[in-house]
Amino acid sequence: MQRLDGKTVIVTGGGGGIGAATCRRLAREGAKVAVLDMNLDAAHKVVADICADGGQAVAFACDITDRAQVDAAVAATEAQLGPVAVLVNNAGWDVFKPFVKTVPEEWNKLIAINLTGALHMLHAVLPGMAERKYGRIVNVASDAARGGSSGEAVYSACKGGLVALSKTLAREHARQGITVNVVCPGPTDTALLAGVAEGARDPAKLIEAFRSAIPLGRLGQGDDLANAIAFFGSDDAAFVTGQVLSVSGG
Template identity: 40%
Template sequence: MRGAIVTGAGSGIGAAIASRLAREGYAVGVNDLTIDAAHATVDRIEADGGKALALVADVSDEAAVARMAQEMRDGLGSPELVVNNAGFGHQARFADISTEAFDKIFAVHVRGTFLVTRAFLPAMIEAGRGCVVNIASQLGQVGGVELAHYAAAKGAVIAMTKSLAREVSAQGVRVNAVAPGPIETPLVAALSEDWRRAKAAELPLRRFGQPYEVAGAVVFLASDDGALFVGQTLGPNSGDVML
């Protein structure tokens, strides 16, 4: 059975990705900050007949990621698919963003993506096959009012995706990103009602996406149908960014 790990998979987009991968036949390592959140997704997967393992770690903590990686290898084997989804939102005017808030955003989104990928990449290279999908955001492509630090971090994830893709594709490891627009998740629900209303009004589809619609993009990139996609950023974003 193929193995995959999805970070931040206790709810929202991560949970939808983990559940979809399990239905596609993957044994899924389900990471989250708390055991209860991870187990909530694991329980749903197992109720549907899938195989999953709860993995608790703060992805910005190097030692915690190392422990999680070993638990994944011991429980399900080394994954051939890594989905870096862990993240959180924080809304503030630029002048009001604290240094602590700025650093935390980058620690989770950028450092976390780096640490988790690095933990599993050597085994992929040794096997001559593997796939990394980083969950970015359309805000990393166009920016966002009151979300400068979040947008900057997601832009860094996109740049890291392209750089790593150039480095390891010839060794059999494909690296791509998915940059969703606003999706109906707890992260987006935490943003102000004014922001949500204004954003929905400017989207060509006039609606936010659903987590399962992002999961489909991840499955495609990981599949044989996505074999020619290298260093790309897919945009399930309701038309917010058109490339």
């Protein structure tokens, strides 16, 4: 018996670095995984890996900023894989520039993906979880929400909002058997980090500065985050809710 045997799980941004590692990990724990991503090719690759490994997964194209696409993807997941037991709100996006140089179009896009997208997903799955009296929500924020991060002001604000939202939903839904917890990555070796570095004068220097500031001396890997997400998504964390865990090398 594995920790997530037969449970239906949705991972947003499941085609990306942390999301793909999480999908693979949850599938190895016995979950039926819905890999949601606006990049359907990336989601298909993850599904192919999981199926080749003997797991069960389906890819769905979904832009989480669009509520109609979210509702359609959740309905398709439930039709094909069963009621959603675990939601991992992982899709995200970042730009790296001083706050005073950011423009409203960038704020709006950051807020739409990092905050409104999570709201859409939560709104779509929480009523069913409440009815079934069971749910595990894991929201992926960022250490930038906890300590701030120069060059990531609006992103930090979105992730800080996600942390506050999670703590409130943990209280609001506790008596319905739903837990809500947050994982905060530090700099993690994915396409998002490479994209952030492109905003700097010297991308390699910025990545090295991130790495050398990490007490454990290396960038995070997707599997580091997947380990923590799998814990919060499982019944090993049944008595843990409203918590925020940094997975950032110290």
